Every structure is written in structure tokens, then in C-alpha cells.
Amino acid sequence: MEYHLTTPIPLEELRKIKIGDVVYITGTIVTARDEAHLKALELHKEGKQPPVDFQGIGLFHCGPVMKKNEQGEWTVIAAGPTTSARMEIFQDEFIKTFHPGLIIGKGGMGARTTKACQEENCIYGYFTGGAALLAADRIKKVIDVFWYEELGMPECLWVYEVEEFGPLTVTIDSHGGNLTAESIKNIEANKEKILQEL
Amino acid sequence: MMDIAQVVEDTAAKLLKIAATKLPSEVKEALIQDEKDTEGSLGKSQLKAINENVNLAETFTKPMCQDTGLVSFFVKIGDKFPIKSEVKTALIKATEKATEKVPLRPNAVDMFEGNTKNNVGLRGYVPWFYFDLVEGDKCEIIAMPKGGGSSNVGKMKMVPPGKGIKGVKEFVVEAVAAAGPLACPPYTVGVGVGGGEDMCMNLAKKALLRPLYQYHEDENIASIEKELKHILNKLEIGAMGLGEGTSVFDVHMEFAARHPASLPVGVVISCWALRHAGATIDREGNVEFHPH
Numbered sequence: 001m002e003y004h005l006t007t008p009i010p011l012e013e014l015r016k017i018k019i020g021d022v023v024y025i026t027g028t029i030v031t032a033r034d035e036a037h038l039k040a041l042e043l044h045k046e047g048k049q050p051p052v053d054f055q056g057i058g059l060f061h062c063g064p065v066m067k068k069n070e071q072g073e074w075t076v077i078a079a080g081p082t083t084s085a086r087m088e089i090f091q092d093e094f095i096k097t098f099h100p101g102l103i104i105g106k107g108g109m110g111a112r113t114t115k116a117c118q119e120e121n122c123i124y125g126y127f128t129g130g131a132a133l134l135a136a137d138r139i140k141k142v143i144d145v146f147w148y149e150e151l152g153m154p155e156c157l158w159v160y161e162v163e164e165f166g167p168l169t170v171t172i173d174s175h176g177g178n179l180t181a182e183s184i185k186n187i188e189a190n191k192e193k194i195l196q197e198l
Numbered sequence: 199m200m201d202i203a204q205v206v207e208d209t210a211a212k213l214l215k216i217a218a219t220k221l222p223s224e225v226k227e228a229l230i231q232d233e234k235d236t237e238g239s240l241g242k243s244q245l246k247a248i249n250e251n252v253n254l255a256e257t258f259t260k261p262m263c264q265d266t267g268l269v270s271f272f273v274k275i276g277d278k279f280p281i282k283s284e285v286k287t288a289l290i291k292a293t294e295k296a297t298e299k300v301p302l303r304p305n306a307v308d309m310f311e312g313n314t315k316n317n318v319g320l321r322g323y324v325p326w327f328y329f330d331l332v333e334g335d336k337c338e339i340i341a342m343p344k345g346g347g348s349s350n351v352g353k354m355k356m357v358p359p360g361k362g363i364k365g366v367k368e369f370v371v372e373a374v375a376a377a378g379p380l381a382c383p384p385y386t387v388g389v390g391v392g393g394g395e396d397m398c399m400n401l402a403k404k405a406l407l408r409p410l411y412q413y414h415e416d417e418n419i420a421s422i423e424k425e426l427k428h429i430l431n432k433l434e435i436g437a438m439g440l441g442e443g444t445s446v447f448d449v450h451m452e453f454a455a456r457h458p459a460s461l462p463v464g465v466v467i468s469c470w471a472l473r474h475a476g477a478t479i480d481r482e483g484n485v486e487f488h489p490h
Contacts, residue, residue, distance in 0.1 A: 020240075065264050065303045077301060078264040080251075083347040083380055107347070107380045107439065128247035129347070129382035129438055130471050132264040133254040152313025153304055167247075169240065169440070183441045184378050190433045191375040198367055198429075 004164065008056025009101035014121050017170055019177035023125055024166035025102060028143070028159065029058030033082055035155040037090050039147065044097050051146045052157060054098035058165070061087060061105035063154025065132075066142075074142045076160070080132030081106040084124070092116035108171050108180025118176045125168030126180075138165040200483035203284045206337065209477050209485050210292035213341035214269065215300045216475035218261040221252055222490055224410045225386075225447075225472050232384060232437070232444045241442025248437075248470055263471050266302040267343030269293050269317055269325035272407065278335035280481055285337060286327060293317050293325050305346070328400065340407060340476035340488075348385075348469040351377035354399055357461040366391055366463050367426060373465040374430050374446065379439015382469035386410065386447050387430065390464040393454035398464035405450035406468050414451060423449045 003017055007027030017023060030052050032040070040050040064079035084105030087094075091109060094100075095116040103109075103122065106129035117123060127135060141161040148156045171179035221229075229252065233245035255262035271289050275282060296302055297317045304315045306324045314320055332338075353373040357365040370389055377385065390401025413420035430446040437443035456462065476488040 063264060063303065065261055065266065065301055067301050078261045078266075078303075080264050082265065083350065085380055086350075106382070126438070126440075128244050128251070130263040130265075130345075130469060131247045131251040132262065133258070133260055134247055134251050137254075150312070152307070152315065154313070167243065169243075171440075180379050180439060183436075183439055186441060187375050187378050187433050187435055191371060194371055194429050194432055195368055198364055198371075 005102065007058060007101065011121050014101060014123055014174050017123055017173055018175065019170055019173045019179045021170045022167045023102070023170060024164045024168070025058050026163050026165070027057065027161070029060045029104065029162050029165065030054065030160070031060045031062040031064060031158040033061060033063050033155050034086055035151045036147065036157050037087055037094055039151070041090060041093060041097065052159060054100045056099065056101040058102045058104055058162070059100040060160075061103070064136075064158060066153055066158065074145060076136045076139045076142060078132035079135045079139060080130050081127045081135070083107045084109050088113060095120050095122050104168060108178070110181070114172050114176060114178045114181070117172050117174055121174045123170055123174055124172035125166070126171045127166070127168055135165070138162050202280050202483050203288045205479055205483040205485065206281070206285055206288035206339070207292045207295070209479060210271065210289050210339055210341060211296045211299065213339060213475040213477055214292065214296035214302065214343065215259070216490060217341050217343055217473045218266050218300055218302060219255050219259050220490060221262070221471065222409070222474065226252060228410055228447050229384075229470060236437065236443035238442030240440045241437040244437040244440065245443055261300060261302065263345060264303060265345040265347065266300070266305065267345045267473070268305055268349070270328065270342050270344070271325060272328045272340040272342065272404065274330045274332045274338040276332055276334035276336045278481060279337045289325060289327065289339070290318055302343070328404070335481040336478050338476065338478045340474055342407065342474040344473075345469055345471070348381040348467050351381045351467050352399070353465045354395060355463050356395065357463050359456070359459065359461040361461070363422065365461065367422070369463050370426055370449070370465055371429065371433075374435075374467065375433055377467050378435055381467055382471070383435050383439055384437060384444045384447050384470050386468045386472050387426070387449045388466040388468070389426075389449060389451040390466075391451060391453045391462070392456035393462060394457070394460070395462050397454055398462040399466065401452040401454060402464035402466035405452045406466060406472065407474055408450045410448045419451050419453060423451050
């Protein structure tokens with residue numbers, strides 16, 4: 001199935017989607033990698049709010065290449081997904097705290113994120129790794145940037161307006177399904193067989 | 199009088215641009231062929247996106263991936279080449295220049311001071327240099343940016359020498375299986391065997407520079423490369439780790455002598471974007487870019 005979602009993504013829409021489906025998203029997505037996840041969660045613990053409301057929007061595991069044009073406005077040069085597995089250690093807490101609708105990344109995520117997606121109605125969409133110009137093409141506007149001076153270009157929060165951003169292959173749904181976990185299980189079984197035959 | 203340091207700087211900046219925006223032709227062809235050969239829609243769609251993206255990068259001279267990597271240079275300096283240590287200074291300047299002009303993503307992060315914003319480390323070492331001294335009057339420079347995602351799955355093991363070559367193969371299989379979907383497959387795998395714990399990793403990285411499908415001139419090594427390529431594809435990692443399409447395009451190995459008590463094995467994995475570009479400069483400042 002193919003779905004075209006608009007942010008904030010309604011819960012009933014998210015519940016319909018299953019692993020293997022393809023989705024496109026229109027609306028707001030915000031980049032966040034390791035440092036931004038940490039900082040947002042730390043702020044929350046101190047009783048403060050991060051500068052962006054993540055509820056129902058797309059959270060993009062991405063450290064883009066950005067450049068200022070002659071008018072001094074930020075433009076996107078390249079913006080593909082980064083390896084999501086690094087965020088596994090705090091993604092579940094992030095989902096429970098800030099309730100994003102869709103996480104966009106590559107390489108898949110683990111059991112903790114899958115559980116949080118199931119409990120909080122979130123999904124994970126896989127954008128082809130390294131396809132940074134295809135991604136940049138779907139970003140229509142740079143709305144804002146936060147924490148640039150402190151965290152630097154790859155790690156700060158870039159707020160983008162996107163149109164039909166995708167295709168994203170859903171590899172974690174809100175029903176406990178995880179497509180990459182299945183793939184990893186197969187790889188592990190093949191490995192054992194290969195090692196025995198060596 | 200030709201300013202030879204300036205020629206080195208300009209050439210190296212150009213090499214970083216070529217490496218970031220254009221794949222070596224044999225890598226490009228391998229990806230196109232893989233899209234044709236892959237039957238499953240999940241894998242085929244990933245390869246289609248990769249190939250479209252590679253074409254966009256080449257057409258618009260933009261970085262194919264937002265992770266333009268940590269910069270390293272492989273340099274051979276001839277005895278009669280007019281400058282030596284100045285080559286190093288020129289390569290650092292080239293890195294700063296390319297970061298601004300291409301642009302490259304600033305990827306040099308100081309543990310205490312944060313991102314340096316110009317891809318040059320505050321404490322030396324980045325960009326990283328592999329220098330070699332050779333006969334003649336030329337200087338060969340190969341720029342190799344490597345992304346963090348694929349570097350994160352690199353592995354080193356001191357294999358018990360009693361396990362011999364079988365121990366080497368086992369470790370390569372384990373390392374590539376562990377990389378699984380994490381580092382943007384289809385992969386190219388570099389393996390360094392022997393030397394010390396540091397040297398095996400250097401050799402593994404250097405092995406990635408050999409063109410795809412060109413096997414080691416030593417037949418003993420070439421046959422292990424072919425065997426490993428065959429068995430690693432049985433892992434069924436597939437394009438972007440979704441189980442469909444080629445897992446590993448090629449395996450390249452380099453061997454050094456080892457200490458009797460040690461069998462160091464280094465595995466360095468490249469994502470589909472196996473990026474490098476080279477040129478040779480003569481003492482007059484004439485530049486010849488390598489076929490790409």
C-alpha cells in the first residue's frame with residue numbers, strides 16, 4: 001500500500017500503515033541526530049521545552065550539507081538519512097516524551113524503538129541511504145534552524161517544509177512489526193551456516 | 199616560476215570535488231547492473247533511487263551523499279619533486295577550500311571545542327595522510343573521503359595464529375554480517391592481514407582503492423578474495439540491507455608479514471558510494487588526472 005501523509009499526522013492514519021508499505025510525507029520535518037536527541041531530552045528533564053514541537057511531525061535522522069545563498073538565506077545542498085541505529089539508545093524515550101508521528105532514517109532500528117512505536121503510535125520510514133540529492137529535491141523551504149552555533153551543521157535542528165518527501169519504506173509500524181529485524185535474523189542464520197561450511 | 203604548492207592545493211581541492219560528486223566509472227556501472235539484475239521490488243527500488251541520485255550528483259556537480267566523509271589523502275612523493283613538507287600544508291588548505299566551495303559538510307569534530315567547521319582538526323591528524331616516498335620527480339595524490347556510517351562498522355581482530363587463514367575468513371564473515379543493513383550496502387570490503395594492529399587497518403583501507411573486479415596479482419590472495427566475495431553474498435544482506443540484490447560487490451585484500459605470535463586482521467567496509475579520485479603532478483606543475 002502507498003500512503004500520502006500530511007503533518008501533523010492523525011493517529012488513525014498511522015495505525016493503518018504496515019511494514020512494507022510506502023509513504024510520502026508533506027508538511028514539517030525536523031532533522032535530529034545524536035546530539036540533538038540528547039539536548040532535547042536534557043531540556044525536558046530540566047522542565048524546559050526544545051524550540052520545536054515534534055508532535056505528529058517527521059523526525060529526520062539527517063545531518064545535511066547546507067549553504068547560505070547571496071541573500072544570506074540557508075539552502076539545502078544534500079540531505080540524505082544517517083544511520084538510525086545510533087539513536088536506538090534514546091529514541092524510545094524521545095518518542096514517549098515528544099510524540100513524533102514518523103521517524104525517517106536508514107539502516108533500521110531495534111527492539112526498544114519498535115516497542116515505543118507500538119505503545120505511542122509512531123512509525124519508522126526508510127529513505128534510501130546516501131540518496132541525498134533526491135531528498136534535497138523534496139525539501140521546499142528551510143523554515144528555521146536551532147542550536148547551529150552550539151552543535152554545528154550536521155548535529156543541529158533544521159526545520160524543513162517538505163512536499164511528497166519519499167518514497168519511504170515503512171520498516172517499523174505501530175503494531176510491533178520490524179522489517180529490518182527480520183532481515184537481520186536472516187543474515188545471522190546465513191552467517192552461522194557459512195561459518196560451519198568454511 | 200610556477201608555484202608548485204599552489205598547483206598541489208588546487209589539484210587536491212579538485213580531487214575532493216570529483217570524489218564527492220562523481221563515482222569511479224566501474225562503481226557506477228556495478229550499481230546500474232545491480233538494479234537490472236535485482237528482481238525483488240524492495241531491493242530494486244533502493245537501487246533505482248541510488249542510481250537516480252548518482253546521476254543528479256554528476257549532472258549538477260553536487261555531493262552524492264550529505265556525509266562527505268572524513269578526508270584522507272594517499273600521497274606518493276618522488277625524490278626529485280620540488281616540494282615535500284609543503285605538500286602537507288597545501289593539502290590542508292585544499293581541504294578548507296573544498297569545504298567551502300563544493301561544499302563539503304564540516305565533519306571534523308573536536309571532542310572539547312566542537313565542530314571546527316572546516317574539516318581540519320584542531321590538533322592535527324585530520325585530514326589524515328598516508329605518505330610514501332618513491333623514485334622519480336612526480337607527486338601522486340589520491341583523495342579519499344569516507345563516510346561515518348560505513349567507518350562505524352570497521353573492525354579489527356588479533357586472530358590466534360593457530361587458526362590460520364580460516365580464522366581470517368571467519369572474522370571477515372562476522373564483520374560483514376555485523377555491518378548488515380547499517381552501512382548502506384551493497385558494500386565493497388577491504389581486508390588487511392598481517393603487520394601490526396594499526397597496519398592491518400591501514401592496509402584494509404588502502405585495499406579499497408584498487409578498482410572493482412581487479413584481483414590481487416598474487417594468485418593465492420586472488421583466490422581468497424574471490425571465495426570471500428562468493429560466500430559474503432550468501433549472507434543475503436542486499437541493497438540497503440533489505441535482503442534483495444547484491445550484498446558485496448567485491449573483496450580486496452592486502453597482506454603484510456606478521457609477527458610469529460600475531461595474526462592481525464583489519465576489515466574496512468565501504469558503502470555503495472566508494473569515493474576516491476587521483477591525479478599525478480610533475481615537477482613542472484603539469485597535472486594529469488587519473489581515469490575516473
